[in-house]
Amino acid sequence: MSHAAEIATPDHLFDLAQAALHEGRPETTVDLCRQLLRTQPDHAGAMLLQAEAHRDLNEEVAAELCYRRLLAHQPDLAEAWSGMAGVMFDQGRVDEAASCFSRALRVSADLPEAYYGRALIRERRGDYVGAHRDYLRAWSLSPGHPVPAELTDHDVLVLLAEAMEDADEDVRGWLSTAAIQVLDVPSVEVCSAYDPFAPPAELLGHVPLDGARALVPALLLFRRNLARYATDQTGLLASLKEGISVQIDAWMMGAGVDE
Numbered sequence: 001m002s003h004a005a006e007i008a009t010p011d012h013l014f015d016l017a018q019a020a021l022h023e024g025r026p027e028t029t030v031d032l033c034r035q036l037l038r039t040q041p042d043h044a045g046a047m048l049l050q051a052e053a054h055r056d057l058n059e060e061v062a063a064e065l066c067y068r069r070l071l072a073h074q075p076d077l078a079e080a081w082s083g084m085a086g087v088m089f090d091q092g093r094v095d096e097a098a099s100c101f102s103r104a105l106r107v108s109a110d111l112p113e114a115y116y117g118r119a120l121i122r123e124r125r126g127d128y129v130g131a132h133r134d135y136l137r138a139w140s141l142s143p144g145h146p147v148p149a150e151l152t153d154h155d156v157l158v159l160l161a162e163a164m165e166d167a168d169e170d171v172r173g174w175l176s177t178a179a180i181q182v183l184d185v186p187s188v189e190v191c192s193a194y195d196p197f198a199p200p201a202e203l204l205g206h207v208p209l210d211g212a213r214a215l216v217p218a219l220l221l222f223r224r225n226l227a228r229y230a231t232d233q234t235g236l237l238a239s240l241k242e243g244i245s246v247q248i249d250a251w252m253m254g255a256g257v258d259e
Helices: 001-007 011-020 026-039 044-056 060-073 080-090 094-107 112-124 128-141 153-163 167-178 188-192 223-229 233-253
Strands: 177-184 219-221
Touching: 011 026, 011 044, 026 177, 044 060, 044 080, 060 080, 080 094, 080 167, 094 112, 112 128, 128 188, 153 177, 153 219, 153 223, 167 233, 219 223, 223 233
Parallel strands: 177 219
Antiparallel strands: none
């Protein structure tokens, strides 16, 4: 940071902020963008980077404020509309997100992130044909947005078995008695059970914590979220194991789930 202060040209600060975000240091990106914006308050690139960094830090309110500030200066910046739509979607504000994704695509018909985000919304609304079309469009524009796999209920249960194969004995015992249900996407009520609110496209599974220990335990698995991560099988299994194990432990302890 001291080095950044010595070479405080706007271009250099921006390059450092961009590199920090790519390297997984969003806190540094926020700090560097603040320095840059003190001298160039209308720097669109810095405002966009700062918003993205706040998103990486799960600071949704701050991210939305940055996007709104940017759009006040550049109302036709598609990346800002798409980014703000993503923030709204992650908070369960689906209708607002849909409007912002549509605005982004009106401004730029070649923005893969906006097609991908619109696909998520169409999934939630049950329009799977439209969602698949948007996923294909996003992938055609950017291979970094792969089309989700097609998973049957059996495929989902196989993924669960593979993920939990070497889990703790108590966890595997819990699963052997659980009622497992495969759903397409988590409901707003399920996402609201988490603090902070769980992003609807990221939740892989959910253990309801109703405090009724006499009842058969339950596990909900979300097919379409699992399908989006299925191209990275190793990462998917690790994430599924970690998320489900934490929730099962919480259920057995009678505690709330906090992710």
